[in-house]
Amino acid sequence: MFRNAAAISLQLMGPLQRKKAGTSVTRCWHQTLTMAKRVQARRLDGIDHNPWVEFVKMASECDAVNLGQGFPDFPPPDFAVEAFQHALSSDFMLNQYTRAFGYPPLTKILASFFGKLLGQEIDPFKNVLVTVGAYGALFTAFQALVEEGDEVIIIEPFFDCYEPMTLMAGGHPVFVTLKPGLTRDGELDSSSDWQLDPTELASKFTSHTKALILNTPNNPVGKVFSKAELELVASLCQQHDVICIADEVYQWLVYDGYQHVSIASLPGMWERTLTIGSAGKTFSATGWKVGWVLGPDSLMKHLRTVHQNSIYHCPTQGQAAVAQSFEHEQLHFGQASSYFARFPQAMQRTRDHMIRSLQSVGLKPVVSQGSYFFMADISDFKSKMPDLPGDVDEPYDRRFVKWMIKTKGLVAIPVSTFYSVPHRKIFDHYIRFCFVKDESTLQAMDEKLQKWKKELRP
Numbered sequence: 129m130f131r132n133a134a135a136i137s138l139q140l141m142g143p144l145q146r147k148k149a150g151t152s153v154t155r156c157w158h159q160t161l162t163m164a165k166r167v168q169a170r171r172l173d174g175i176d177h178n179p180w181v182e183f184v185k186m187a188s189e190c191d192a193v194n195l196g197q198g199f200p201d202f203p204p205p206d207f208a209v210e211a212f213q214h215a216l217s218s219d220f221m222l223n224q225y226t227r228a229f230g231y232p233p234l235t236k237i238l239a240s241f242f243g244k245l246l247g248q249e250i251d252p253f254k255n256v257l258v259t260v261g262a263y264g265a266l267f268t269a270f271q272a273l274v275e276e277g278d279e280v281i282i283i284e285p286f287f288d289c290y291e292p293m294t295l296m297a298g299g300h301p302v303f304v305t306l307k308p309g310l311t312r313d314g315e316l317d318s319s320s321d322w323q324l325d326p327t328e329l330a331s332k333f334t335s336h337t338k339a340l341i342l343n344t345p346n347n348p349v350g351k352v353f354s355k356a357e358l359e360l361v362a363s364l365c366q367q368h369d370v371i372c373i374a375d376e377v378y379q380w381l382v383y384d385g386y387q388h389v390s391i392a393s394l395p396g397m398w399e400r401t402l403t404i405g406s407a408g409k410t411f412s413a414t415g416w417k418v419g420w421v422l423g424p425d426s427l428m429k430h431l432r433t434v435h436q437n438s439i440y441h442c443p444t445q446g447q448a449a450v451a452q453s454f455e456h457e458q459l460h461f462g463q464a465s466s467y468f469a470r471f472p473q474a475m476q477r478t479r480d481h482m483i484r485s486l487q488s489v490g491l492k493p494v495v496s497q498g499s500y501f502f503m504a505d506i507s508d509f510k511s512k513m514p515d516l517p518g519d520v521d522e523p524y525d526r527r528f529v530k531w532m533i534k535t536k537g538l539v540a541i542p543v544s545t546f547y548s549v550p551h552r553k554i555f556d557h558y559i560r561f562c563f564v565k566d567e568s569t570l571q572a573m574d575e576k577l578q579k580w581k582k583e584l585r586p
């Protein structure tokens with residue numbers, strides 16, 4: 129289990145590398161390839177800098193508690209672990225390729241499980257595609273549907289891969305920003321206050337708009353879009369003949385009685401929506417990398433073309449484990465014993481613990497309605513210590529996170545990373561925390577925060 133970022137980078141290595149890292153330094157000299165021709169494809173222009181690399185590296189160099197990256201640092205539920213063990217040791221044919229578009233028992237259970245939720249008759253062979261995580265689902269969807277000159281509407285702040293995926297497909301990202309609500313004295317802000325301006329949203333649709341990507345519950349704000357908000361998005365998509373890519377990987381992680389609504393369940397939306405899910409987020413097993421897309425055959429057939437010419441088969445055993453986990457969950461679904469009911473209850477408690485603790489040093493959390501994350505407002509720090517080290521052009525939240533890692537031993541992610549370049553400086557007073565963490569991580573965080581609190585005393 130990971131305690132801190134240093135442990136993570138060791139965890140990310142294989143056993144041999146781990147041994148080496150602990151005992152000796154290995155030197156290698158690589159020759160850099162120089163070519164008369166341009167090396168990298170033009171589609172990579174402007175997207176080759178990944179901000180995460182820097183923060184993960186920094187965190188691993190300090191003894192810091194990692195509250196940044198979005199993964200659980202506790203085991204998946206027993207039934208899911210047993211399902212994986214069973215997949216490894218039962219039918220030896222699970223070591224071989226399976227059906228290219230998804231292991232049939234998995235596509236069947238996904239079709240029946242989500243068919244009921246979406247109010248659709250879902251064909252396991254035509255309306256379901258299994259992918260390498262939700263990342264794979266997104267990439268396949270963008271490659272299949274977006275082409276040169278197409279506009280894709282992206283709601284900011286957004287899961288950071290949407291923009292490069294649009295660009296790599298030749299598309300043009302068009303951003304519309306969620307507006308934070310007014311802060312009420314003595315009350316914490318909520319992700320429900322972050323709203324779309326209907327007029328501004330409508331103004332983003334043009335004759336070139338091909339798709340809109342909707343992420344609910346949203347990463348990083350934790351906003352769960354209300355039915356009324358989804359109806360607005362749905363009516364604009366229908367009016368302008370636009371496809372909706374619905375990233376719903378956190379659909380089971382909803383708190384405080386809020387309800388997740390799938391946009392594909394609204395009238396007239398199934399035909400134009402791709403609904404994306406992730407077993408990693410569903411069963412707290414992000415390393416399994418099993419994801420899926422559900423949608424009408426008229427769209428799915430194009431995703432299948434991309435899939436069969438790129439990934440073709442996803443690992444069979446992981447798919448078998450996910451199928452069995454869903455079969456288990458189906459027996460409990462709707463009851464108190466359901467993992468989809470118990471898990472969010474437990475995560476709401478860790479969210480509340482973290483929110484209380486972070487407030488003690490003057491951070492101002494924005495209470496999230498869903499997802500693995502919440503953001504915290506750091507405006508007070510920005511006015512009290514505006515001159516943190518770093519490049520003048522560097523957004524404040526990035527400088528703040530570096531300072532927090534180095535001097536306070538806590539890792540978070542700067543929220544400006546989740547905005548388009550022109551908007552980064554406007555939203556550089558938030559940082560994102562992941563609260564899907566084990567008791568021991570919360571304890572380690574509290575120890576760091578107590579030290580920080582003592583330093584605040586005059």
Ligand SMILES: Cc1ncc(COP(=O)(O)O)c(C=O)c1O
Nearest residue numbers: 261262263287347377406408419
């Ligand atoms: C909004 C969102 N979509 C998709 C993904 C990718 O999911 P997976 O790990 O299944 O590829 C993530 C992972 O962080 C995410 O936050």
